[in-house]
Amino acid sequence: MPATLPQTVPVLPPLTLGRHQVSPPVVLAPMAGITNVAFRRLCREAGGGLYVCEMVTTRALVERNPKTLRMVAFAAGERPRSLQLYGVDPQITAAAVQMVVEQDLADHIDLNFGCPVPKVTRKGGGAALPWRHRLFSRIVTAAVRAAAPAGVPVTVKMRTGIDDDHLTYVEAGLAAQEAGVAAVALHGRTAAQRYSGRADWDAIGRLKQALDVPVLGNGDIWEADDALRMVAHTGADGVVVGRGCLGRPWLFADLSAAFAGRSQRVLPPLGTVAVTMRRHAELLVEWFAAERVDPAAAERDGCTDFRKHVAWYLKGFPVGGDLRRRLAMVCRLAELDSLLGGLDPDEPFPVHTLGQPRGRTNSPGKVFLPAGWLDGRDDGAVPAEAELADSGG
Numbered sequence: 193m194p195a196t197l198p199q200t201v202p203v204l205p206p207l208t209l210g211r212h213q214v215s216p217p218v219v220l221a222p223m224a225g226i227t228n229v230a231f232r233r234l235c236r237e238a239g240g241g242l243y244v245c246e247m248v249t250t251r252a253l254v255e256r257n258p259k260t261l262r263m264v265a266f267a268a269g270e271r272p273r274s275l276q277l278y279g280v281d282p283q284i285t286a287a288a289v290q291m292v293v294e295q296d297l298a299d300h301i302d303l304n305f306g307c308p309v310p311k312v313t314r315k316g317g318g319a320a321l322p323w324r325h326r327l328f329s330r331i332v333t334a335a336v337r338a339a340a341p342a343g344v345p346v347t348v349k350m351r352t353g354i355d356d357d358h359l360t361y362v363e364a365g366l367a368a369q370e371a372g373v374a375a376v377a378l379h380g381r382t383a384a385q386r387y388s389g390r391a392d393w394d395a396i397g398r399l400k401q402a403l404d405v406p407v408l409g410n411g412d413i414w415e416a417d418d419a420l421r422m423v424a425h426t427g428a429d430g431v432v433v434g435r436g437c438l439g440r441p442w443l444f445a446d447l448s449a450a451f452a453g454r455s456q457r458v459l460p461p462l463g464t465v466a467v468t469m470r471r472h473a474e475l476l477v478e479w480f481a482a483e484r485v486d487p488a489a490a491e492r493d494g495c496t497d498f499r500k501h502v503a504w505y506l507k508g509f510p511v512g513g514d515l516r517r518r519l520a521m522v523c524r525l526a527e528l529d530s531l532l533g534g535l536d537p538d539e540p541f542p543v544h545t546l547g548q549p550r551g552r553t554n555s556p557g558k559v560f561l562p563a564g565w566l567d568g569r570d571d572g573a574v575p576a577e578a579e580l581a582d583s584g585g
Contacts, residue, residue: 204423204451207242207406207430209300209374210345212272214242216451217430218419218444219377219408220437221349222247222276222302223551225500229267230475234468235437238458239444242274247304250279250288262483264297272299276349278307280317280327280578282334289338289346298344303335305350305364308383314560316575319351319383322364323565326572332371345374349410349432352395354559355384358566361395362402369405377408377432383559387435387552397426408432414547416446416457435551439504441468462509463537469505473498473528495522504550508542511535 207217218241220227225246232243245264252260266273275298279285285303292298305328307318322328336346348368353359365376378399380391391411400407409422410432419431437443442458449456460468477494484490502520515534522528562575 203453204430207375207408209242209272209347210343212299212345214240214272214430216240216448217406217408218242218447218451219274219430219432220244220444221410221432221434222304223434225497226438228263228476228497229265229270229479230472231441232270233267233475234441234472235444236270238442239446239448241444241447242272242300243270244274244276244302247276247278247307250277250281250284253277253288254284254291265482266298274298274300274302276302276304277335278304278312278317279331280315280321281574282327282330285331286334286338289335289344293339293342293344301335301339301344301346302377303332303346303348305348306379308351308386308559310560313383314562315578316562316565317578320354320559320561320565322350322360323354323358323569324571325360325363325367326570327574328364329367329371330572332368332373336372340372347373347375347377349377349379351379351381351383352392353382354561354566355382361399365399365403365407369403373405375406375408375429376403377410379432380409380411385556386554388554388556393422393425396422396428400427400429406430410434414549416443416450418547419447420450435549438550439501439507440550441472459541459543461537461541462511462535462539465505465509465541466532466535466537469498469501470525470528470532472501473522473525477525491525492523495524495528498522498528507548507550508545509535509539 204217206213206215220235220243222244227246236243248260248263264275277288289301292301305321312318313320332348339346350361350364352361361378368376378396380393380395396409406429408430409426409428413419413431413433414436422428422431446457473495476497477491480493481487481490499520506516519531
């Protein structure tokens with residue numbers, strides 16, 4: 193992977209997804225418990241792109257699970273509305289996509305074949321599923337056919353494979369292309385890597401060479417300049433950003449500038465970060481208030497949900513442990529205001545944190561699979577009891 197910026201900044205056209213043009217070609221990856229209405233709004237206000245909601249399961253959507261229906265809500269004016277589905281049954285996947293189309297729930301559907309979480313892979317789903325290539329093709333084909341009458345584009349996101357001995361990304365990419373997807377996104381890690389080590393950008397380049405549809409690269413984009421390097425290194429048509437924007441929704445402003453050939457980057461002082469934190473918490477409270485009868489309960493729940501973001505926002509800033517702990521236990525907006533008022537607004541952004549990983553940085557591990565999964569590659573049957581009724585992941 194190049195250590196310096198390319199001499200020529202890649203100039204990419206907008207990403208075409210059906211009738212939608214995404215410019216710059218930047219996608220916010222769905223992250224469980226993170227990419228809700230509030231966080232997506234913060235990111236959209238910073239820069240252009242496609243902002244995907246949290247992953248939901250096809251079965252839970254079809255069964256109208258209340259939690260799932262709340263997760264697929266979008267803010268007024270949020271366009272295009274992007275929804276990621278996880279499923280292992282072609283019929284249920286088709287029913288979920290048909291529901292999305294008939295009820296106008298989203299403008300774009302992404303299928304998840306990259307989740308490495310054990311509760312998903314042990315059912316044969318997520319990153320485990322492309323190994324069963326016939327089943328993979330059936331699911332993608334079913335989704336594309338169900339979405340076609342309304343012109344809703346379908347894309348897939350996947351990993352390179354289960355592990356280094358069971359790589360599937362080129363074969364799966366070709367199958368998805370044949371099924372009619374609008375684009376393919378590749379996280380350059382295997383399921384066994386989880387979020388450890390370095391993403392294999394060479395694999396993204398190989399997939400780009402193999403496909404005619406747009407290919408998006410995902411993995412180790414911590415800064416906008418990483419996105420430029422990835423595109424120059426792989427020839428990808430765009431990038432998918434996940435953990436790099438945690439506690440930094442302004443990263444999308446940097447990405448917009450980078451792909452427009454501008455060198456300016458956002459390095460907010462602590463006072464500006466505090467303003468963003470306050471707005472994030474307020475947006476979460478508004479989101480909870482939409483379904484809570486008691487305003488006090490909505491405020492409590494919104495502030496509680498905000499707590500997970502505190503450490504990401506304050507990463508690298510010289511903020512004392514006691515204040516960090518109190519911020520991570522906040523229950524009311526007035527309490528948050530008081531604590532944020534104790535921060536030094538002139539403290540400069542900690543540039544030494546640039547390029548450092550955020551979020552999950554775990555070790556490689558065993559991929560849990562259904563019994564005999566690796567032995568039945570040509571089996572196109574749906575695994576027994578594979579469908580998850582709950583959402584998230």
